Amino acid sequence: MYEAKTKEIVLRRVREALAMSAPFLPPTPDFTSPLHEPISEDMTVQFAENFIRNSGTFVYCENEESFFDQLYVFKKEQQIDHLFVWNKNLQHILYHAGIEYTGDEEKFLTNAQASLTTCESLVTRTGSLLVSSANAGGRRLNIYPEVSLVVAKASQLVPDIKDGLQKLRDKYKTGFPSMVSLVSGPSRTADIEKTLVMGAHGPKQLVLFLIDDLPH
Numbered sequence: 001m002y003e004a005k006t007k008e009i010v011l012r013r014v015r016e017a018l019a020m021s022a023p024f025l026p027p028t029p030d031f032t033s034p035l036h037e038p039i040s041e042d043m044t045v046q047f048a049e050n051f052i053r054n055s056g057t058f059v060y061c062e063n064e065e066s067f068f069d070q071l072y073v074f075k076k077e078q079q080i081d082h083l084f085v086w087n088k089n090l091q092h093i094l095y096h097a098g099i100e101y102t103g104d105e106e107k108f109l110t111n112a113q114a115s116l117t118t119c120e121s122l123v124t125r126t127g128s129l130l131v132s133s134a135n136a137g138g139r140r141l142n143i144y145p146e147v148s149l150v151v152a153k154a155s156q157l158v159p160d161i162k163d164g165l166q167k168l169r170d171k172y173k174t175g176f177p178s179m180v181s182l183v184s185g186p187s188r189t190a191d192i193e194k195t196l197v198m199g200a201h202g203p204k205q206l207v208l209f210l211i212d213d214l215p216h
Contacts, residue, residue, distance in 0.1 A: 034160075036125065036160070038159070039124055039125070039159050043124045043157045043159065044154055044157065044210070044212070044214075046124050047122055047123075047124040047127055047157055048060070048127075048210075049127070050124070050125070050126060050127025050128075051127035051128075051185075051208060052127075053127060054126075054127050054128070054184045054185030055185040055186055055206075056127070056185045056186070056206045056207070056208060057205060057206065057207040057208070058208055058210065059074070059207060059208065059209045059210065060210055060212065061209055061210060061211045061212065062212055063211065063212070063213075064093070064211055066211075067151060067209050067211050068093075068094075068097040068099060070209065071099060071116075071149070071151075071209060072097075072099055074149075074207070075099070075114075078114075078147065080113055080114045080147065081113065082102055082111040082112070082113040082114065083099075083100070083101045083102060083113070083114050083115070083116055083149075084101070084102045084103075084108060084112065084114070084115045084116070084141060084145065085101040085102070085103060085115070085116045085117075086103065086105075086141060087116075087117065087118055087135065090116060090117075090118065090151070091103050094116075101116070108140075108144070109144065112144040112145040112146070113145060113146060113147065114145050114146070114147035114148070114149060115141040115142070115144075115145040115147075115148055115149060116141075116149040116150070116151065117131075117135060117141045117142060117148070117149070117150055117151075118135055118150065118151060118152065119131050119135070119150055119152050119156070119183075120132050120134075120135075120156075120164065120167065120168055120171075120180075121156050121157075121158045121163075121164035121167055121168075122152055122156050122157045122158065122208075122210075123158060123159075123160065123161055123163075123164050123182065124157055124158065124159050124160075125159060125160045125161070126161070126182070126184060127184065127185075128161075128182045128183060128184040129150060129152070129182070129183040129184075129206075129208070130161075130164040130165075130168070130180065130181075130182055130183075131180075131181050131182075131183055132168065132177035132179060132180045132181070133177045133178050133179035133180075134172065134177040139179065139181070142183065142203070143203070145203060146203055146204050146205065147203060147204070147205045147207065148186075148203035148205070148206050148207070149207045149209065150206070150207070150208050150209070151208075151209045151211065152208060152209070152210055152211070153210070153211045153212075153213045154210060154211065154212045154213055154214045155213050155214060161182070165180070168180065183206065185206055186203050186204055186205055186206045
């Protein structure tokens with residue numbers, strides 16, 4: 001008897017609640033509005049600050065010739081004997097600059113000391129590199145070597161991730177790459193005893209050579 005009475009009370013409350021008008025619903029959010037304030041300062045400066053904050057090594061190059069000089073010095077200082085480069089355009093310019101590299105995949109896994117690749121965009125807001133499987137070598141050159149070198153131009157700077165993805169859509173159209181990834185500094189993890197370990201799942205060092213090709 002008690003259970004029946006309790007059930008009736010519950011059902012009555014449900015009926016009363018359903019009879020009441022619906023509560024005020026907030027307006028639908030505008031998903032097209034930006035999440036952040038526009039970037040006001042020089043994107044090169046802000047990107048460099050965020051990139052370095054992510055433990056990346058930033059190398060500013062006034063022009064392409066400066067890039068060759070600084071790459072040569074970096075290789076010598078870091079004692080890099082095996083620099084893997086699979087991008088045909090990069091191979092061409094390095095050959096004419098007299099910088100040695102390895103252009104094939106033979107003994108890659110055993111000699112994967114360093115690699116030089118390109119990227120799709122530079123995301124200023126996060127200091128990240130936007131890379132895709134459309135680049136020569138796919139993900140391998142960004143993952144296996146202990147030192148990952150990337151060369152990019154200042155004209156590849158974009159404010160946010162969405163701008164980088166839009167550039168990808170405009171560039172590849174229907175042939176969108178199967179893999180798109182953001183690289184924010186060298187590989188790291190603190191899964192074991194909360195101790196930060198660099199290079200756990202990828203390169204220990206991420207170096208960006210940024211060639212300034214913007215008008216001044």
